Amino acid sequence: MGAALVGVLAAPAWALAGPHHDGPDKMAQMVAAATGSPANSLVEIAKHKFSLPTVTVPVGGTVTWRNHDEDVHTVVSTTQVFRSPGLDTDEAYSYKFTKPGVYQYFCTLHPLMTGTVIVK
């Protein structure tokens, strides 16, 4: 998990769609254009809150969370679909959603911090 994170850390959210992801991402963008929801979303973490309590992305869309607090936070699905490592200040984590559904998540250090990703 640590190795995977290194590639993501400090990368701008919009830079995440690398060349090897072109196919699905293009499709996601087309879906986004059709459904009106952006293919990728950025959720800021600040003052122990997620800037967007609910984000909606198309199938194949990526959500990036970036931590601005000096506290460590995590982004962990309540059903263990995704699980970030500890995000220190200015670190980010991205997850690409390949299946439609409603994904609840929370910070495992501060469990009152909760959020939802809707993939459709």
Add this chain to the structure above:
Amino acid sequence: MRDDLNHSHDMDRPDGHGGDGVDRRGFLECMAWAGTGLVWVAAGGILSSRALSQAAAADAAPAAGFSFVQISDTHIGFKGEANKDALGTFEQALARIKALEPAPAFIIHTGDLTHAQKAGAFDTVTEALKGTRAERVFYVPGENDVFADGGKEYLGRFGGPAGNGWQSFDYKGVHFIGLVNVLNFKAGGLGSLGPAQLDWLKKDVEGLSSSTPIVVFAHVPLWAVYPKWGWVTDDGKQALSSLKRFGSVTVLNGHIHQILQKVEGNIRFHTALSTAFPQPAPGVGEGPGPLKVPAEELRKVLGLREVTYVPGKGSLAVVDSTLA
């Protein structure tokens, strides 16, 4: 809130013994805040505050008693603006411990040894604490020590024979209980002990005489300091109900990086300073988290705690000191 410290019925009460006729309402009015540079001493059921220099002179433990040190929230690995040198302030706290006369019998660390559970951080803490003259160090975990791997590394190192991290021991007539309330956080939930630990606690104290002084230590406060910020243990009350019959219960917590005190019946609650960074007072500002203070103020809001037991006195003397 500092004005509360000047309540005459607290400050001017003679060094009372026995605690009969103690005005509990008065305690509750005066609970909560203790300012930097003052210490609170609980003796014979009476809380009083004195200046630090007086406390240092008066609190040398007689032969039959002992003292121990509580440190908390060392957050090794923290590099934020709130303290660029968290390792340095931790080492400063250790220097204070080394200078204590008499040396503390042992040290209790109430969690958040590390900031982000990075490789080597636990070693840094344990190695540094070996340099003190304390015979042993007892640990309970904070959420920052267990979030990355569900407690695997922490419990492997400090979990004890049963591997669950909770523990009890007796020292010179005092019964000590270390509780774990940071594992298995649920979305939207709070600190919790869980049924297995509560059962264990109940059995652990079953055979003890009610006159046995009890010291409980855990990371997240066992009482509701500020639930909106998660500063509470949701089943803390159940734990405390197992301890109600005891004449002297001292509860030592960390997590909130500031000194708060409360007395409820025979139970005295104390949260401790961090050695790494302060946090805002409950409900002040947008949320909890490292609080940046002017550089010259930082050491006034970091510190450690010495607790002294004197047989026959009933309560333990709790003395907080800062790194300033």
